Amino acid sequence: MALTKITSGVLGDEYTSSAQLSPAAEMTVDTSAADIFTFTAAASSTLNFTNVIVGDMKTLVIIGGGGSYTITLGTMNGASATYNLISGDYDDTSAIKNFIQIKFISTTEAWYTISQILI
Amino acid sequence: MKALVKNKSIIIYKTLPNVWNNILNFKYATDEVLINHGFYDIAKPSYNPMTQTKGGLYFDEANSIVTYDVTDIDFDQDIDILDEEGNITGTEKRYKVDDIKALKLSEIKSKAGRLLQPTDWQVIRKAERSIDIDTNIATERAGILAEVNRLETEVNAFINYADVLQYRVQFFPSDEIE
Numbered sequence: 001m002a003l004t005k006i007t008s009g010v011l012g013d014e015y016t017s018s019a020q021l022s023p024a025a026e027m028t029v030d031t032s033a034a035d036i037f038t039f040t041a042a043a044s045s046t047l048n049f050t051n052v053i054v055g056d057m058k059t060l061v062i063i064g065g066g067g068s069y070t071i072t073l074g075t076m077n078g079a080s081a082t083y084n085l086i087s088g089d090y091d092d093t094s095a096i097k098n099f100i101q102i103k104f105i106s107t108t109e110a111w112y113t114i115s116q117i118l119i
Numbered sequence: 120m121k122a123l124v125k126n127k128s129i130i131i132y133k134t135l136p137n138v139w140n141n142i143l144n145f146k147y148a149t150d151e152v153l154i155n156h157g158f159y160d161i162a163k164p165s166y167n168p169m170t171q172t173k174g175g176l177y178f179d180e181a182n183s184i185v186t187y188d189v190t191d192i193d194f195d196q197d198i199d200i201l202d203e204e205g206n207i208t209g210t211e212k213r214y215k216v217d218d219i220k221a222l223k224l225s226e227i228k229s230k231a232g233r234l235l236q237p238t239d240w241q242v243i244r245k246a247e248r249s250i251d252i253d254t255n256i257a258t259e260r261a262g263i264l265a266e267v268n269r270l271e272t273e274v275n276a277f278i279n280y281a282d283v284l285q286y287r288v289q290f291f292p293s294d295e296i297e
Contacts, residue, residue: 073141083141090143
């Protein structure tokens with residue numbers, strides 16, 4: 001019988017997993033490892049995305065670290081990249097959970113939105 | 120307040136943007152990061168608005184700040200004198216010492232008038248009914264008139280326009296200090 005549906009059971013980790021990242025000044029976000037990446041800001045950090053492929057859609061869930069940490073969207077696959085903010089502001093307040101969705105339209109450019117909830 | 124220097128233009132930001140390019144929470148970025156993105160502190164130079172003009176913003180690359188150009192006013196500049204047809208017939212000083220002195224002297228008289236006015240009625244009473252002016256009032260009025268003389272002498276002694284311009288007409292300065 002022909003396979004007519006793709007179920008979640010056959011999808012890779014990049015579509016079905018959530019990864020907890022350790023906050024650091026330089027952080028690697030391996031887009032092949034998970035669909036959702038979470039961490040609590042504890043330093044101003046640069047997120048460098050690896051294994052990016054065109055069309056990827058990833059989610060970052062960042063809990064604010066207290067007000068003064070910055071998050072820099074860094075390289076894609078080791079190269080400099082452009083990130084276009086569609087809407088939203090980042091809030092580093094400690095009781096805030098930032099929900100950032102990033103769509104990689106190429107391996108050098110992505111568009112993203114930011115939303116928040118109060119924990 | 121910061122200024123963005125980009126392509127030789129300067130844009131003032133009263134508050135930094137929350138997101139700038141690829142940096143989230145940009146307003147809390149370090150000075151090093153801000154400078155890397157073209158954001159510099161704005162230094163407001165002290166200047167005397169009576170004798171100097173504050174020009175436009177410019178980028179002081181050597182000191183990594185955006186600041187204002189301060190220029191001394193040229194009080195010796197000449198201007199052309201034109202006749203009715205617009206022809207130049209000569210030159211004259213744009214800032215005339217005698218003009219500014221006249222203004223200061225007028226200010227002295229005006230202030231003296233206000234100081235004397237509350238006791239003028241005693242002078243009128245003396246003229247109309249020969250009732251003597253109270254001693255303390257007479258002393259007070261004499262003091263004011265002495266101050267007028269002092270101030271007028273000081274103003275008339277100036278030869279420089281800027282000095283007259285900055286001269287503050289102040290009666291009984293020691294009293295005001297107290």
